[in-house]
Amino acid sequence: MSVIDQPLTTTPARTSFITKILRFRELAIVVAILLVFAATYFKNTSFASTASLQQLLSGPSIVILLAVGETLVIVTRNVDLSVGSVLGLSAYLVGDLFVHYPHMPVVLALFIGLLIGMVCGVVNGVIVAYARMPALVVTLGMLYIIRGIDAIIVNGVQILPSQIPQSFINLGAGAVLGIPYLFLIAVGTVAIVGYSMRTFRPARDFYAIGSNPEAAVLAGVRVQRRVFSAFAISGALAGLGGALWLAEFATVASTAGSGYELNVVAAVVVGGVAIFGGSGTVLGAALGALLLNTIDQALVAAGVSSFWNQAVAGFLLLVAIAFDRYVSVGAEKILRVEGAHRGNA
Amino acid sequence: MERVETPDEAAPPNGSDSKRTPDVAPVLVVDGATKFFGPVKALIDGSITLYPGEAHALLGENGAGKSTLVKILAGVYTADGGHITLEGQPVRFANPIAAREAGISVIYQEPTLFPDLTIAENIFMGRHPLRSAKRIDRSEMMKRAEEVFARLGVPLAPGRLARGLSVADQQIVEIAKAISFNATIIIMDEPTAALTEVEVLRLFDVVATLRSEGAAVMFISHRLEEVFAMCQRVTIMRDGAFVKTAPIADITIDDVIFAMVGRDIVSLYGDHTRTPGLNVLEVKHLTREGVFTDISFDVRAGEIVALAGLVGAGRTEVARGIFGIDKVDAGSVTIGGLKLKSGSPLQAMNAGIGFVPEDRRQQGLVMQMAIDRNASLASIRSLSHFGLIRKASERKLAAEWAARLRLKFGRFSDAVLTLSGGNQQKVVLAKWLARQPRLLIIDEPTRGIDIGTKSEVHRLLGELVDQGIAVLMISSEMPEVLGVADRILVLHEGRLAAEFSREEANEASIMRAAAGQMKVSAS
Known part of the structure; x- marks a missing residue:
């Protein structure tokens, strides 16, 4: 009887091509960015001017920042829709502080913005992680609540550029070696969080939770604590993003950042973070934001109606999701076919 | 409920059956563990003694309390009463990490892997090898995973994602995980339910390796042939309580079945x-x-x-x-x-044609939906009136089939996932039988169904063909x-x-x- 000698496993090494595709994903976005850039450059060479390049980098910086936090949340199989409102609230409150304390140091302003966001994130985290309510509904509720609070506080009074100290405005508009400060902050955040997500045990828990919540419990992952911290970090980064928004635009109304959450989620998904959690990287999300912004500005530079911009973004979103489906369904299909050949091995 | 220990059950290993029980101190003693969920007594008297180097079967029908006992040992539940002694020390696990660190590894019936992570990371989740500054040492992790697979003699690539692995391979990863803990006690909850005979034989080899390294293996299975082929001792539970422990050589399959169901099944x-x-x-x-x-x-x-x-x-x-x-x-x-x-x-x-798929949870049932609605799913058209489903007809259909299939349930509005595996299978059957299929x-x-319900499913199939239905069974x-x-x-x-x-x-x-x-x- 040769039955016993048959190999137990027929999982061949080459099916790891799925792993390769996933790595390839980030490269594909980089290529897409370069293609869009090149195509636009041929049509309008001013697209490569210093000012244009700086705008290409600083434009998506705040979205990148928020996308980093959103990635953490989505990886845990949740979603944070309140980031746009948190950004708006933080931007206004920090601006209001400048109105009352014009000599507040820049770093302190950023830190306060971050704290304001973190408080909102903590509320989200407590309700989702500990009261076990679905994140979609909780953060949608928070989106409206925070926006409402924002409107009450603002009460029709805008923050104006004249009320913001020049040192803070420089942060939003300035550059070092031609690279905008905003972009450096975004890159720094991506680098730190991205490295941590690969390297530290608690960060790996995020992936475990999103990949299989029940298994995460059994593996001893502190699911509630981790989900809570993902929301807290997302809130904090949205708050920091608010302070930077103030620095970039210097004017804040009660509508600041409304609808932003959708840009952020779109960037994250285009960047290859699975909407059902468990996989994706911060770097991918940042590249996703960069790509969407590049397309946005490319269409402007090419003189295409800005209405196209949203259609293109939507199309990319569908491509990204179709790709995810292909990867997960494809993996199982390959194995099923190979399973039928079991015994030939 | 009080348990009267007969000397035979509680005898020290140097007693009458010293040939079969190892002549050493037990590694784990569970004595009279209880667990209540509100008024539901899930476990009344969970008791088992494990010796190093033995494969010990824990048998009982679904609902006998095996899973509850396992979850207490795994630290998923904490016992409400009773004593657990691990290597002579009383223990009480507050969470799964505590149980794991104490040397108890559980391989669940449904593999609990992270599909988006590599095999190596699945093995070392939450306890990755570290370098300086608490950074994860990936090359060390890969190396250790390869060592574990070498010990098991299985060629799995640690760098591959777990997504798409066959059930057998997933189980191997689970076993690798258990081994990498240097677990002294490995609990396998129906590991063979989804395996082919060849894969089961491989599993036997792996268990033999584990035993020779001094681990105690607790084996839960509904396949008695496997239990008799692999285990040295058997503990039987019924209705949440300990019934008996016996060396496998001193007991027959009929004895085991009798002890499990508390009545004689003339023939399976x-x-x-x-x-x-x-x-x-x-x-x-x-x-x-x-x-x-x-x-x-x-x-x-x-x-x-x-x-x-x-x-x-x-x-x-x-x-x-x-x-x-x-x-x-x-x-x-x-x-x-x-x-x-x-x-x-x-x-x-x-x-x-009626089609009852292999995977009840995924393909046969809508787990969160009520029993009656699941049962009527395939007959919706005949139950609806001008496109609207009549709840009364739906109930009537469910009630009729529940009676005919002897379904054990609380209320028709309960979600199907609250039922035991055997009763879930009956709901799937009801769903198709309500259409009065010819084939x-x-x-x-009967995958994952306990012996009592298994024979009921078989009896049902017999009745169906007697009524003239044709059955194609895989x-x-x-x-x-x-x-x-x-x-x-x-x-x-x-x-x-x-x-x-x-x-x-x-x-x-x-x-x-x-x-x-x-x-x-x-x-």
Whole structure:
């Protein structure tokens, strides 16, 4: 009887091509960015001017920042829709502080913005992680609540550029070696969080939770604590993003950042973070934001109606999701076919 | 409830059966553990003693409290009462990490892997090897994972994602995880439920390796043949309480079944002779490229035909081809004289085929939906009136089938996921039987179902064919194939390798055909 000698496993090494595709994903976005850039450059060479390049980098910086936090949340199989409102609230409150304390140091302003966001994130985290309510509904509720609070506080009074100290405005508009400060902050955040997500045990828990919540419990992952911290970090980064928004635009109304959450989620998904959690990287999300912004500005530079911009973004979103489906369904299909050949091995 | 320990059960290992129990101190003693969920007594008296180097079976029907006991040992639940002693020290696990660190590893029935992470990371989740500054040392992690697979003698690539692994491979990863903990106690909750016989034999080897390294293996299974082949001692539970512990050599399968169900099951599989009627299903030269080739057979009214073979031989795929879930490339399926279009489950249903899939949770039931609504799912059209479903008719249908199938449940509005595996299977059956099918295709009818309910499912199938329904059954369990079927078709690598009548068939001949050692017999 040769039955016993048959190999137990027929999982061949080459099916790891799925792993390769996933790595390839980030490269594909980089290529897409370069293609869009090149195509636009041929049509309008001013697209490569210093000012244009700086705008290409600083434009998506705040979205990148928020996308980093959103990635953490989505990886845990949740979603944070309140980031746009948190950004708006933080931007206004920090601006209001400048109105009352014009000599507040820049770093302190950023830190306060971050704290304001973190408080909102903590509320989200407590309700989702500990009261076990679905994140979609909780953060949608928070989106409206925070926006409402924002409107009450603002009460029709805008923050104006004249009320913001020049040192803070420089942060939003300035550059070092031609690279905008905003972009450096975004890159720094991506680098730190991205490295941590690969390297530290608690960060790996995020992936475990999103990949299989029940298994995460059994593996001893502190699911509630981790989900809570993902929301807290997302809130904090949205708050920091608010302070930077103030620095970039210097004017804040009660509508600041409304609808932003959708840009952020779109960037994250285009960047290859699975909407059902468990996989994706911060770097991918940042590249996703960069790509969407590049397309946005490319269409402007090419003189295409800005209405196209949203259609293109939507199309990319569908491509990204179709790709995810292909990867997960494809993996199982390959194995099923190979399973039928079991015994030939 | 109080347990009276007979000297035989509680005897120290140097007692009368010192030949079979290791002559050392027990590694784990659980004595009278209890667990209540509100008024529900899930565990009244959980008791078991494990010695290093033994494979110890924990047996009992579904609902006997095995899983609750396992979850207490795994730190998922904390016991409300009783004592647990690990290597002489009283212990109480607050969470799964505590149990794991104490040396207890549990391999669950449903593998609990992270599909998006690599195999290596699945093994080391939450305890990755670290370098300076608490950074994860990936190369060390890969190296250790490879070492574990080398010890098991299994060629799995640690860098591969867990997504898409076969159930057998997933279980190997779970075992690798347990080994990497240097667990002294490894609990396997129905590890063989989804494995083929070949894979089960491999598992036996792995268990033997673990035992020789001094680990105690606690083995939960509904397949008594495996228990008798692999374990040295057996502990039996019933209705949440300890019944007895015995060396395997001193006990027979009948004793075990008697202790489990508390009554005598005359025979697991009743004897029967049936006279089949006309052909209901005719399959001719059915082929799906690369999956199965030139499959031809008939199923007649009033007979059960079993499709046997190793996993991957194409049994489920043939069934799916017949029912029209997958499109076939050549050949025909005729039901009651009507030729079916390939790739149309709706037409197959209308022609009178019912299909009970292998994976109840994924394909057979909507787990969160109520019992009555699940039962009526396939009959929605006949229950609706001007496009609206009448709740009363739905209830009536559910009530009728619940009674006929002896379904054990709380209320019809309860979600199906609250039912035991056997009762879930009855709901799937009810769903299809309510359509009064002429042919019922049933894939692994009793997987993961306890012995008492198993024989009930078999009895039900018997009743159905007596009423003139034709049944095509796929099963990996040899006793089930031999005991239930009137005819047995064996598939090997997508081809029909042999056909046996009930009288001709025996375990050896079926295994030979399944392994490709036999050409089609002239029957």
